[in-house]
Amino acid sequence: MDFETRAIHEGQEPDPATGAVTVPIYQTSTYVQDAVGEHKGYDYSRVANPTRTALQTCLASLESAEHGVAFSSGLGAVTTIMHLLNPGDRAVLIADVYGGVYRMTSQVYEPKGYVFDYLPAADFSNLGEHLDERTRLVWIETPSNPMLNVIDIRAAADAAHAAGAILVVDNTFATPFLQRPLELGADIVVHSTTKYLGGHSDVIGGFAATSDPTIAERLYFLQKSLGAVPGPFDCWLVVRVLAVPPRRHGENAHVIAARLSRNPRVEKVFYPGLPTHPGHEIAARQMRDFGGMISFLAESEEEAVGLVARTKLFKLAESLGGVESLIEVPARMTHASTADAPFAAPRNLVRLSVGIESVEDLITDLESALVRSATTAG
Ligand SMILES: *Cc1c(COP(=O)(O)O)cnc(C)c1O
Numbered sequence: 418m419d420f421e422t423r424a425i426h427e428g429q430e431p432d433p434a435t436g437a438v439t440v441p442i443y444q445t446s447t448y449v450q451d452a453v454g455e456h457k458g459y460d461y462s463r464v465a466n467p468t469r470t471a472l473q474t475c476l477a478s479l480e481s482a483e484h485g486v487a488f489s490s491g492l493g494a495v496t497t498i499m500h501l502l503n504p505g506d507r508a509v510l511i512a513d514v515y516g517g518v519y520r521m522t523s524q525v526y527e528p529k530g531y532v533f534d535y536l537p538a539a540d541f542s543n544l545g546e547h548l549d550e551r552t553r554l555v556w557i558e559t560p561s562n563p564m565l566n567v568i569d570i571r572a573a574a575d576a577a578h579a580a581g582a583i584l585v586v587d588n589t590f591a592t593p594f595l596q597r598p599l600e601l602g603a604d605i606v607v608h609s610t611t612k613y614l615g616g617h618s619d620v621i622g623g624f625a626a627t628s629d630p631t632i633a634e635r636l637y638f639l640q641k642s643l644g645a646v647p648g649p650f651d652c653w654l655v656v657r658v659l660a661v662p663p664r665r666h667g668e669n670a671h672v673i674a675a676r677l678s679r680n681p682r683v684e685k686v687f688y689p690g691l692p693t694h695p696g697h698e699i700a701a702r703q704m705r706d707f708g709g710m711i712s713f714l715a716e717s718e719e720e721a722v723g724l725v726a727r728t729k730l731f732k733l734a735e736s737l738g739g740v741e742s743l744i745e746v747p748a749r750m751t752h753a754s755t756a757d758a759p760f761a762a763p764r765n766l767v768r769l770s771v772g773i774e775s776v777e778d779l780i781t782d783l784e785s786a787l788v789r790s791a792t793t794a795g
Pocket of ligand 1: 490491492493515517558562587589590608609610611612621622623
């Protein structure tokens with residue numbers, strides 16, 4: 418079945434008790450048992466909940482995975498996956514990894530004896546040379562946040578496996594609609610469902626999927642043991658949004674990236690859909706389309722900070738992936754925690770999360786903010 422059909426039907430059979438067509442919100446912590454240990458597959462909602470099962474089943478199917486595990490946040494998923502490692506193990510991460518992941522690895526796990534190395538995107542072409550027998554895990558984002566670097570997933574999976582490590586892909590920016598890392602050899606795919614999969618900026622959530630039965634069994638065990646589980650209402654919010662693939666964001670982003678790259682007030686545009694982007698060919702091969710995220714360099718840090726406060730439709734806020742367009746300065750906002758990291762966002766970088774409003778209205782909004790910033794600067 419195609420993606421759109423699975424998004425609407427997988428894990429969402431009409432409720433057996435009532436026939437309800439929409440997945441019910443099973444707002445319950447516990448379940449009655451007929452006799453000791455005799456229940457219908459549910460005994461306590463940290464362990465399992467039918468609304469969560471619906472979300473896990475549907476999202477796993479969209480990622481071409483055998484197993485899906487939902488979490489209370491993207492970082493809840495990340496910290497649970499990090500528990501696949503033991504102190505002394507080494508992991509190699511893309512240098513411009515999400516700031517919150519870097520904060521976790523550097524300030525939570527490194528002091529406990531875990532070893533992390535951060536590899537710039539350009540060095541992934543000879544990834545194998547950077548892996549040793551202590552390396553258990555390779556962690557990439559593609560496209561990455563906020564530089565929109567693109568990594569060849571299949572090549573990274575081959576190099577990781579040759580070294581006896583697993584490959585984890587944070588697929589938050591792409592979504593399974595555009596890119597399915599497990600089909601390209603990745604072992605685990607992880608999401609902040611707070612972003613495109615939640616789609617409306619109204620929920621915090623996370624998700625991991627795998628087709629490896631050993632990893633899946635461990636992740637289910639860790640999900641109930643560590644307890645970073647989402648509530649039924651949050652699961653329901655994500656299930657209902659999955660029915661609408663994030664298509665329009667990318668269509669709008671194409672037009673906006675092209676227009677920005679011709680704007681004299683813009684120094685440089687980072688968008689994998691532009692033929693000038695160094696990762697364009699790889700992205701074209703492994704993605705259906707290029708997504709809704711764009712970054713660009715303003716003429717100066719002052720211009721960047723002024724510009725983001727002047728747009729009206731693009732709301733000044735952290736996060737991404739909603740129906741509404743957002744704008745921010747990563748070095749001051751989402752990536753402030755990486756200021757002294759191996760990767761630091763350029764001070765004059767502006768990041769856009771392009772929404773599904775009229776593209777002409779969005780362009781007018783950006784262009785008039787850029788013109789006015791030039792006027793005030795002059
Ligand atoms: C937001 C984000 C996360 C963290 O997710 P939360 O839901 O905020 O915990 C992880 N990775 C990427 C790429 C993100 O954008």
